[in-house]
Amino acid sequence: MHSGKPREPTTQICVAKADSIEVRGRDLCHDLMGRLSFTEYFYLLLTGREPTESQRYFLDLLLIAIAEHGMVPTVQAARMTLSADPDSLQGALAAGLLGCGPVLLGTSELCGKLLTEAQARVAAGEDADAVAFGLVQDIRNSGRKVPGFGHPIHRPTDPRAERILTLADVRKVSGSNVAMARRIGAAVSMVWGKPLVMNVSMPIAAVLLDLEFPAAMIKAIPLLARTGGILAHLFEELQNPVGFAMTAHAEAAVTYRRGDQSGD
Incomplete structure (x- = not known):
């Protein structure tokens, strides 16, 4: 069942063939790989255009500016998730990104x-x-x-x-x-x-x-940037685990108080 006016389903981003991959009208292997930086490639993927020098420069600058800010909640969630399941790198990354809302990062x-x-x-x-x-x-x-x-x-x-x-x-x-x-x-x-x-x-x-x-x-920039930061924290978590230490500190910091049992 269609919702809204039916139209032909199309994409302008990519098509993969037996002997080639075309991205935004360009040959991935013979035109883009080895010529574009990842930042330039991301801009091309998103907009269909290669960035100007100023666009590339500031996209790099902004990605660097927002990628890392210490043990923020998004990083804590990711590291604690990896502590619970060390084989789930993608799950831990997702846990961190899910916390990127309008209060933090968004x-x-x-x-x-x-x-x-x-x-x-x-x-x-x-x-x-x-x-x-x-x-x-x-x-x-x-x-x-x-x-x-x-x-x-x-x-x-x-x-x-x-x-x-x-x-x-x-x-x-x-x-x-x-x-x-x-x-x-x-x-x-x-x-x-x-x-x-x-x-x-x-x-x-x-x-x-x-x-x-x-x-x-606009929100894509902090999301893309913080993905890099979270992955760095997850690699460190594998080498130097602190997830359970953060859990212990959280337990110690929060006081349990019995709620009113009277029903009033």
């Missing part, structure tokens, strides 16, 4: 949506500074947090965010989205009455949008 996606909304309003004729302030004020009034601002460790600045923005300026790729990110940062300081750290998620989204990266796939 905030760049929300930043992208905020920037896209802001740009749509500016394109409709609204003042850019007023748009930034209005969006931030609405978020504060609703009791929410502005995506891309605040960090439990990095204060007063997130060094990754500072480096991304600096290089975007130096290499002249900063456009309307980087400018809007900075306007939103200024608005956050006014609305909250104090400066909040712009964390790495906002520059990731802003630079990707200014480089014409698909907005719907």
Whole structure:
């Protein structure tokens, strides 16, 4: 049973033949292998186009920026899963990636949506500074947090965010989205009455949008990056297991309290 209007099922990504593999209209073995880096190949797979030098440079930069951040919950979940089943590398990797949501790692996606909304309003004729302030004020009034601002460790600045923005300026790729990110940062300081750290998620989204990266796939960058980081932790876990130690510390850190048994 079809849902929606029936249409011919097609793909433009890849076809495998007896003697060749074609990817996005290019011969995998004789054109792509040995010529493209993995970052360039990923961009081609995703968009159907080979990246410009600036797109490749910043995609590499952003993947490196977000790949590793220590014993974060996604890494803990992966390492503890591997401790339970040392033969399930793919299961442990999946366990870590399943924890990559909007609270941890996935905030760049929300930043992208905020920037896209802001740009749509500016394109409709609204003042850019007023748009930034209005969006931030609405978020504060609703009791929410502005995506891309605040960090439990990095204060007063997130060094990754500072480096991304600096290089975007130096290499002249900063456009309307980087400018809007900075306007939103200024608005956050006014609305909250104090400066909040712009964390790495906002520059990731802003630079990707200014480089014409698909907005719907912004979250793919932290996911792809963190896959590399998690795999490094899993290799270390095989050599130097800490999963059960983390379990023991969790048990020690959480106090059991008997709930009310009265039924009231």
